[in-house]
Structure formats: structure tokens, C-alpha cells
Amino acid sequence: xxxxxxxxxxxxxxxxxxxxxxxxxxxxxxxxxxxxxxxxxxxxxxxxxxxxxxxxxxxxxxxxxxxxxxxxxxxxxxxxxxxxxxxxxxxxxxxxxxxxxxxxxxxxxxxxx
Amino acid sequence: xxxxxxxxxxxxxxxxxxxxxxxxxxxxxxxxxxxxxxxxxxxxxxxxxxxxxxxxxxxxxxxxxxxxxxxxxxxxxxxxxxxxxxxxxxxxxxxxxxxxxxxxxxxxxxxxxxx
Numbered sequence: 459x460x461x462x463x464x465x466x467x468x469x470x471x472x473x474x475x476x477x478x479x480x481x482x483x484x485x486x487x488x489x490x491x492x493x494x495x496x497x498x499x500x501x502x503x504x505x506x507x508x509x510x511x512x513x514x515x516x517x518x519x520x521x522x523x524x525x526x527x528x529x530x531x532x533x534x535x536x537x538x539x540x541x542x543x544x545x546x547x548x549x550x551x552x553x554x555x556x557x558x559x560x561x562x563x564x565x566x567x568x569x570x571x
Numbered sequence: 572x573x574x575x576x577x578x579x580x581x582x583x584x585x586x587x588x589x590x591x592x593x594x595x596x597x598x599x600x601x602x603x604x605x606x607x608x609x610x611x612x613x614x615x616x617x618x619x620x621x622x623x624x625x626x627x628x629x630x631x632x633x634x635x636x637x638x639x640x641x642x643x644x645x646x647x648x649x650x651x652x653x654x655x656x657x658x659x660x661x662x663x664x665x666x667x668x669x670x671x672x673x674x675x676x677x678x679x680x681x682x683x684x685x686x
Contacts, residue, residue, distance in 0.1 A: 462614075464614075467612075491673075493676075498580065498678060498679075499678060500661065500676050500677055500678035500679050501615075501661065501676040503673065506673065546612075548614055548615070550614075550615075559603075559605050559617055559620055559663075559674070560615075560617075560674060562607075562614035562615040562616070563614050564613050564614045565612065565613065565614050567612065
């Protein structure tokens with residue numbers, strides 16, 4: 459079955475370290491997205507990519523970086539510049555037209571220790 | 572730019588009672604509207620969507636939503652809830668920027684079903 463795989467499900471990071479969250483999809487979707495979820499704040503867009511080798515900043519891109527070298531993969535790096543990285547991170551993909559909506563991964567919970 | 576308001580952060584309800592989760596969006600231009608459900612520590616799952624046509628949309632798990640253009644609302648309803656419906660529900664609207672396919676999400680409503 460096609461879907462989106464996020465790994466790992468839980469991740470612990472020491473302050474000052476960079477960490478990379480994986481997102482892989484086998485849906486042949488063109489667009490991919492990263493959201494951050496905090497209690498009471500809903501989903502906030504970090505980065506998105508509509509095509510390979512291209513991506514755009516979302517609303518809260520500071521302290522994060524991404525790459526899109528393959529259609530199937532859209533990894534997110536949380537850098538040491540991100541002041542409050544503890545959160546639940548969700549990856550999503552879409553086939554293109556807005557009426558299709560998104561397919562979501564199961565998320566990665568990042569905790570800074 | 573589009574925005575979405577979910578008026579209730581939490582809705583407690585007894586099992587088998589009806590429920591309505593409210594959602595309003597900012598623009599009256601043509602939009603696509605979605606409701607997603609999130610169970611604890613999981614991703615979001617599509618419940619239903621409105622694209623065009625009939626204003627009453629039926630989704631999975633017995634949920635339905637009504638699109639009201641004049642009130643810019645898209646409220647979610649279920650006539651009789653179960654304990655298993657306990658989850659967070661997100662309303663979303665498509666950004667009408669033709670160059671992207673971004674969805675704008677509300678802050679979510681936690682539906683807490685009590686026995």
C-alpha cells in the first residue's frame with residue numbers, strides 16, 4: 459500500500475545538536491510539506507516543496523532546513539539555531555491540485571533533553 | 572490570505588449525544604474545505620471535503636459537514652458520538668494562491684466523549 463513513512467517516531471536531542479527527521483512517500487506525489495504541531499497552536503507550516511530540487515519557506519522556517527533531491531524524500535533538519543525545537547513534526551504530501559487535500563505521515567515527536 | 576477559526580478548543584460530550592464542531596474561514600471567494608481527524612500521537616486522517624455542488628458533505632465514521640457560503644462556515648456534525656470518536660479535529664481551507672497547493676489549518680478542537 460502507498461503512504462508516507464516518517465522516522466523515527468520518537469527522537470531525543472541534546473541542546474546544540476542538529477537532528478534530521480526522515481519523510482519518505484511512495485504515492486508519486488509532487489508536493490511535500492513539513493508542519494510543526496504544538497498544543498493549542500494547530501499546524502504551522504515550516505517548509506514545502508512542489509517539485510524536486512525546489513522548496514520554499516513556510517511561516518516558521520527559522521532554525522530549520524530541508525532538501526528535495528528525490529521525489530520520494532523530503533528530510534527536515536532541525537538545527538541548533540531553532541530555539542524551541544521540542545514538538546510533534548508532521549510530514550504531508552499532495553498530488554498537486556488543491557482539491558485533492560493532503561496525505562499525512564504518522565509524525566515524529568522530538569524532545570530536546 | 573486565508574485564515575481558519577475553530578471557535579472551540581475543547582468540546583465535551585456524552586456518548587450517544589449529538590455534536591457540532593464549528594469552523595469559520597475568512598474569505599467568501601471560491602474555496603475548498605476539509606476536516607481532518609487526529610488520534611493521539613498519530614498523523615491526520617481526512618474525514619471529508621467540500622469541493623463544489625451539494626452543500627451537505629458526508630464523510631467517514633458517520634460525520635457530515637455543511638458548507639454555508641453566506642456565513643463562511645463549514646461546521647462538522649455527528650448525530651450520535653461514540654467513545655472512539657475522542658480525538659482532535661482540524662478544519663482546513665485551501666489557499667487560493669494558484670501557484671501552490673497549501674492548506675491553511677485551524678487550531679483544532681478536541682472532542683472528548685464521556686461515557
